[in-house]
Amino acid sequence: MGKVYLIGAGPGAADLITLRGADLLKRADIVFYDALVQAEMLELAPGAKQVAVGKRCSRISTDQRFTNRNLVEAAAKYDIVVRLKGGDPMLFGRAQEEIEALESAGVAYEIVPGITSALAATAELGVSLTERGVSRSVVFATPRVGEGEDVSDWAPAVARADTAVLYMAIGQAVEIAGILEAQGMPLSTPVVLVENASLPASRHVGSTLRGLKDGAARGLSGPALLLFGDVFRKRAHALIGRELMTGDVPLQAAPR
Ligand code: SAH
Numbered sequence: 073m074g075k076v077y078l079i080g081a082g083p084g085a086a087d088l089i090t091l092r093g094a095d096l097l098k099r100a101d102i103v104f105y106d107a108l109v110q111a112e113m114l115e116l117a118p119g120a121k122q123v124a125v126g127k128r129c130s131r132i133s134t135d136q137r138f139t140n141r142n143l144v145e146a147a148a149k150y151d152i153v154v155r156l157k158g159g160d161p162m163l164f165g166r167a168q169e170e171i172e173a174l175e176s177a178g179v180a181y182e183i184v185p186g187i188t189s190a191l192a193a194t195a196e197l198g199v200s201l202t203e204r205g206v207s208r209s210v211v212f213a214t215p216r217v218g219e220g221e222d223v224s225d226w227a228p229a230v231a232r233a234d235t236a237v238l239y240m241a242i243g244q245a246v247e248i249a250g251i252l253e254a255q256g257m258p259l260s261t262p263v264v265l266v267e268n269a270s271l272p273a274s275r276h277v278g279s280t281l282r283g284l285k286d287g288a289a290r291g292l293s294g295p296a297l298l299l300f301g302d303v304f305r306k307r308a309h310a311l312i313g314r315e316l317m318t319g320d321v322p323l324q325a326a327p328r
Contacts, residue, residue: 073147073148073179073180074101074146074147074148074149074150074151074152074153074179074180075147075151075152075153075179075180075181075182076143076146076147076153076154076155076170076174076179076180076181076182077096077100077152077153077154077155077181077182077183077184078155078157078161078167078170078171078181078182078183078184079093079096079097079154079155079156079157079161079184079186080093080157080158080159080160080161080184080185080186080187080188081093081105081106081108081109081110081113081156081157081158081159081186082158082159082186082187082192082270083158083159083187083188083189083191083192083193083269083270083271084108084110084158084189084192084268084269084270084271085110085192085270085271086110086112086113086115086116088186088187088192088270089113089116089186090184090185090186092184093184093186094116096152096154096184097113097116097117097120097154097156098116098117098119099119099152100117100119100120100152100153100154101119101120101121101150101151101152101153102120102121102122102123102146102149102150102152102153102154103117103120103121103122103123103154103155103156104123104125104139104142104143104146104153104154104155104156105122105123105124105125105126105156105157106125106126106156106157106158107124107126108126108158108159108295109126109156109157109158110271113156117154120154123142125138125139125142136166136169139155139170140169140170140173140174141173143155143170143173143174143179144173144174144177144179147174147177147179147180155170157186158186158189158295159186159187159188159189160185160186160187160188161183161184161185161186162183162185163188163212163239164212164214164239164240167183171183188212189239189269189270189295189297190212190237190239190297190299192269192270193237193264193266193269193297193299194299195270196266196269196270196274196276197264197266197276197299197304197307198307199264199303199304199307200303201235201237201303202234202235202303203303206234206302206303207234207235207301207302207303208234209233209234209235210233210234210235210236210237211229211230211233211235211236211237212236212237212239213226213229213230213236213237213238213239214226214238214239214240214241215227215238215240215241215244215248215251216239216240216241227251227252227254227255228255230252230255230257230300231252231255231256231257233300233301234301234302234303235299235300235301235302235303235304236299236300236301237297237298237299237300238297238298238299238300239297241297241298242265242267242289242292242296242297242298245265245284245287245288245289245298246284246285246286246287246289248284248298249281249282249284249285250285252281252300253281253285257281257300258281259280259281259282259285260280260281260282261280261281261300261301261302262278262279262280262300262301262302262304262305262307262308262309263278263279263280263281263283263284263288263298263299263300263304263308264276264277264278264279264298264299264304264307264308264311265277265279265288265289265292265296265297265298265299266296266297266299267292267293267294267295267296268294268295268296269297273294275292275294276307276311277289277292277311278304278307278308278309278310278311278312279308279311279312280308281300283312284298
């Protein structure tokens with residue numbers, strides 16, 4: 073019986089995986105990887121059979137139950153089975169479902185953490201998520217609700233946090249901005265959008281909650297995060313000027 077390693081691939085850049093994760097990839101017999109995992113990172117596992125199981129919203133996806141079963145079956149055949157997930161496995165990565173499948177099948181497993189995309193985004197922006205006197209709370213949330221799940225009450229926590237990061241939200245950004253406004257978040261709240269954090273195609277857009285409502289997220293298509301809060305004020309405003317100059321994003325951010 074082999075062992076299954078749930079490994080965080082980090083935000084995208086191939087050198088932002090942990091040494092432990094890279095070492096396991098090198099020794100892996102088989103790797104099941106997500107759609108957000110970059111081809112470069114798979115080069116770290118030259119000896120492994122590589123199986124794509126990822127899902128990217130609205131593209132072809134692999135059923136989660138199928139992935140769970142794959143992992144259990146692979147553990148019966150191989151010594152080192154790697155499940156490689158974007159960012160950190162324990163944050164919006166459906167790791168719990170895989171852990172439960174492995175536990176109920178009696179398969180040994182280990183989690184290797186990774187850098188979640190929110191941390192790569194703030195590193196790139198040069199903005200700390202917390203700041204003395206400005207931000208003492210950080211919320212990571214997603215408005216996405218999977219099929220068959222209960223309605224989510226994500227908005228109050230986001231509106232109340234000093235700093236908030238929304239995952240899987242870019243496609244519904246206009247609606248999200250309306251929901252947050254209804255929760256009492258001021259329209260002047262600084263917003264930064266970060267697309268493809270840590271990758272060469274990385275892009276930053278500065279805005280406000282009002283700008284988001286007016287379509288600031290239009291034109292972003294890669295994986296992206298919405299970041300809210302006063303810690304982003306300076307950066308958002310600097311970016312607004314730049315984006316308006318280059319004019320490549322239809323941005324109507326309101327000045328404060
Ligand atoms: N476990 C992952 C998140 C998976 S959910 C993590 O810890 O980062 C997928 C969402 O993550 C995407 O919709 C997007 O919001 C975000 N994301 C992943 N990679 C990203 C990147 N390089 N840049 C910006 N956002 C990213």
